[in-house]
Amino acid sequence: MDNFANLIDGFGHVLTPMNLLFALIGVTIGTAVGVLPGIGPAMTVALLLPVTYGLEPTQALIMFAGIFYGGMYGGSTTSILLNTPGESSSVVTAIEGNKMAKAGRAAQALATAAIGSFVAGTIGTLLLALVMPQVVKFAVSLGAPEYFAIMLLAFAGASAVLGSSRIRGFAALLIGLAIGLIGIDKVTGQQRMTFGTAQLADGIDVVVVAVGIFAVGEALWVAAHLRRKAAGVIPVGRPWMGRDDWGRSWKPWLRGTALGFPFGALPAGGAEIPTFLSYMTERKLSKKPEEFGKGAIEGVAGPEAANNASAAGTLVPMLALGLPTNATAAIMLAALQGWGLEPGPLLMEKQPVLVWTLIASLFVGNTMLLLLNLPLAPAWAKLLQIPRPYLYAGILFFASMGAYAVNAQPFDLLLLLALGMVGFALRRFGLPVLPLIIGVILGPLAELQGRRSLQLSGGDLSGLVGGPVAWVCYAIIALVLLWPLVGKLTGRGRGHGHDGDGGPGSSTPATKEVMA
Amino acid sequence: MTILVGYIPTSQGEAALAAAIAEAKAHDESVLVINMSRDDKLVDSHRADGSDLDRLDADLAESGVTHEVRRIEHGTDPADQLLEVVDREQPRMLVIGIRHRSAVGKLLLGSTAQRLLLDATCPVLAVKAD
Numbered sequence: 001m002d003n004f005a006n007l008i009d010g011f012g013h014v015l016t017p018m019n020l021l022f023a024l025i026g027v028t029i030g031t032a033v034g035v036l037p038g039i040g041p042a043m044t045v046a047l048l049l050p051v052t053y054g055l056e057p058t059q060a061l062i063m064f065a066g067i068f069y070g071g072m073y074g075g076s077t078t079s080i081l082l083n084t085p086g087e088s089s090s091v092v093t094a095i096e097g098n099k100m101a102k103a104g105r106a107a108q109a110l111a112t113a114a115i116g117s118f119v120a121g122t123i124g125t126l127l128l129a130l131v132m133p134q135v136v137k138f139a140v141s142l143g144a145p146e147y148f149a150i151m152l153l154a155f156a157g158a159s160a161v162l163g164s165s166r167i168r169g170f171a172a173l174l175i176g177l178a179i180g181l182i183g184i185d186k187v188t189g190q191q192r193m194t195f196g197t198a199q200l201a202d203g204i205d206v207v208v209v210a211v212g213i214f215a216v217g218e219a220l221w222v223a224a225h226l227r228r229k230a231a232g233v234i235p236v237g238r239p240w241m242g243r244d245d246w247g248r249s250w251k252p253w254l255r256g257t258a259l260g261f262p263f264g265a266l267p268a269g270g271a272e273i274p275t276f277l278s279y280m281t282e283r284k285l286s287k288k289p290e291e292f293g294k295g296a297i298e299g300v301a302g303p304e305a306a307n308n309a310s311a312a313g314t315l316v317p318m319l320a321l322g323l324p325t326n327a328t329a330a331i332m333l334a335a336l337q338g339w340g341l342e343p344g345p346l347l348m349e350k351q352p353v354l355v356w357t358l359i360a361s362l363f364v365g366n367t368m369l370l371l372l373n374l375p376l377a378p379a380w381a382k383l384l385q386i387p388r389p390y391l392y393a394g395i396l397f398f399a400s401m402g403a404y405a406v407n408a409q410p411f412d413l414l415l416l417l418a419l420g421m422v423g424f425a426l427r428r429f430g431l432p433v434l435p436l437i438i439g440v441i442l443g444p445l446a447e448l449q450g451r452r453s454l455q456l457s458g459g460d461l462s463g464l465v466g467g468p469v470a471w472v473c474y475a476i477i478a479l480v481l482l483w484p485l486v487g488k489l490t491g492r493g494r495g496h497g498h499d500g501d502g503g504p505g506s507s508t509p510a511t512k513e514v515m516a
Numbered sequence: 517m518t519i520l521v522g523y524i525p526t527s528q529g530e531a532a533l534a535a536a537i538a539e540a541k542a543h544d545e546s547v548l549v550i551n552m553s554r555d556d557k558l559v560d561s562h563r564a565d566g567s568d569l570d571r572l573d574a575d576l577a578e579s580g581v582t583h584e585v586r587r588i589e590h591g592t593d594p595a596d597q598l599l600e601v602v603d604r605e606q607p608r609m610l611v612i613g614i615r616h617r618s619a620v621g622k623l624l625l626g627s628t629a630q631r632l633l634l635d636a637t638c639p640v641l642a643v644k645a646d
Contacts, residue, residue: 037558082558229589230553232565384559387592 007129010356014364019062019357023365026063030070031372034077035383036391037084038218041071042327042437046210047395049335050402057339058354062361064335065315068328069121069362072271072308073369076113077380080106080300081234089271089307092279096292096299101234103295107377111239112249112297113304114373119250120257120305121366124312127261129359132348135320139345145453145466147321149473151446154267154323156477159435161273166484172431175422176439179209180447187451199411204419206334208403209440212416213433214327215399217423219392224424233385236378249301252282256305263306264313270326270434271307278302312362319355320345322445330437517608521549522598522632523572524562527645528613533572535643536611537579545608546582550601552594553587562594595631602636611641 013019033044045064052060075090080097093113100109142150159169182193183203194200241249256278263274282298283289292299317323322343324330336343341351348355373380403416426433450464457463465471521536523529533549540547549572553563564572569585576583591597602610614629622630633640 084558228555230555230557230560230563232553232563232568233559233561381559385557385561387554387556388558389556389592 010360013357014360022059022063026066027070030067031074034071034074043214050405066365092275092303099295107237111241112301116253116305117308118370120309124309125362146469148449149470153473173435176436177443180443212419213423216420220424221427252298252302253305256302257309260306260309261313264310265316271310274306275303278306520607522612531645532613540581549585595628
């Protein structure tokens with residue numbers, strides 16, 4: 001019951017005009033960037049990172065969390081209206097959602113997405129408040145070897161599970177780890193990969209990496225693919241649902257929530273897998289399976305609930321272990337480090353007000369999002385009429401300003417451009433961005449924990465295999481890495497079942513753009 | 517000779533089309549309808565979609581004038597595209613719909629109608645919606 005007292009305390013802190021204002025700004029920006037394809041919450045949080053170093057950490061985090069949740073809401077609008085997922089997590093929504101829109105049921109699709117997101121977000125946040133403190137209690141007892149193992153698991157998970165191929169995932173991870181290595185080694189004081197450049201001795205700031213990869217990379221990518229036929233306006237109307245739609249939606253919402261939350265909480269969970277699983281489940285359980293593929297409302301309700309629940313789930317490892325499982329969480333983590341707060345189990349102990357205010361703000365933000373999204377859906381859809389050059393000029397401006405503001409040295413702008421080229425290359429060759437960002441942010445932390453455990457054991461490698469937690473992690477890593485081999489050995493039948501992971505990526509033509 | 521119409525699915529566009537048909541009937545000429553959508557926008561409200569174009573075709577067929585409907589889907593400026601067609605087709609007249617614009621709107625986005633009126637090499641008939 002301690003949790004609830006803390007949570008109510010958190011509500012007390014969040015209900016100040018300033019905090020509410022930041023929550024409102026966050027959810028508004030979040031919805032806007034969610035609606036626009038190619039611009040996601042991760043890029044937005046990265047762009048705003050330098051701006052928020054002057055703010056109080058609590059307020060900035062409230063805003064970031066609003067952007068994170070808002071992106072999940074906004075992504076569904078584009079998926080449904082344009083068949084172009086605004087976010088990779090709403091790829092599945094497009095399958096049935098766009099069919100509904102084409103059949104003149106856009107209003108119902110948007111309504112079930114928004115209300116489902118609200119239901120799932122609220123339940124997910126409640127679960128977060130209940131589960132997170134338990135995870136913290138457990139996490140406090142973990143030592144350096146366990147942390148090292150958990151981080152390796154996050155690396156392996158993010159690289160192998162998501163994206164189009166493992167090789168690409170691990171290649172991206174490697175680039176990320178290499179970028180993370182640049183700078184002075186904290187233990188021995190040696191310079192690593194600085195090529196004698198004084199400006200690199202401190203390492204590359206995470207802001208520059210994130211803004212370069214997300215913002216500049218995406219802008220270059222879009223500039224290279226600017227030509228694309230415009231779509232006509234799809235009349236939206238005011239989102240509403242009939243009695244029949246409610247009856248068909250509420251069960252998928254709850255099932256989607258149940259699938260989304262645990263997947264979000266797992267390292268390398270993310271929202272792609274649970275949304276797809278939810279879609280498959282609904283198709284199997286539906287009383288009207290013939291409607292699937294022609295615009296079944298269950299196919300929108302389930303995945304939309306799943307992606308919001310997984311957003312809440314993502315915050316469990318982020319707040320409890322300091323472990324990001326998606327790109328936005330990774331950058332929020334970098335923000336915490338920027339304020340000098342140490343992410344990890346001690347965060348709850350040292351900054352209980354910050355953590356509980358953040359959680360309370362999620363409830364508030366979620367409610368705001370429902371109020372913003374239901375009546376205003378037509379207005380959000382208008383954002384899609386902004387000519388892209390205007391949009392990307394603004395993004396590039398903010399990106400350069402942010403990168404320059406970090407250290408006020410022109411060298412960072414060159415770095416930004418170079419990293420932008422890397423970001424462009426990633427998209428060109430289909431490498432996922434998430435492993436790279438996780439590598440940059442978690443790499444140095446993993447190195448620290450790994451070396452700490454080696455120092456404790458006097459350099460003996462057995463020091464890395466600490467307790468049962470580490471054993472389990474290594475076992476899972478081995479399983480993840482050896483899975484394709486196992487699949488091959490047990491015959492094609494098993495290997496075919498694995499196609500599920502690639503399914504959402506190949507099911508809509510527009511997906512490639514988001515994934516890429 | 518041909519009458520060229522810049523068509524968009526708004527009341528101004530419909531007015532322009534009606535004026536063009538009347539003009540073509542009076543002088544026994546053909547009508548060329550152009551609809552342009554910009555390719556740097558995800559959604560363009562000036563794009564006439566399939567059902568719009570079908571209806572357009574039916575209307576024109578009913579009026580009995582020889583006609584052609586073309587859709588341009590590349591480029592970022594409707595004025596540029598229309599002027600290009602004017603140069604190529606040498607129509608007797610260009611018909612466009614016009615509306616009020618705020619000063620700020622004109623400053624930010626420019627005015628397609630103004631550019632057409634000033635730069636077209638053929639006479640321009642500017643029509644207002646009722």
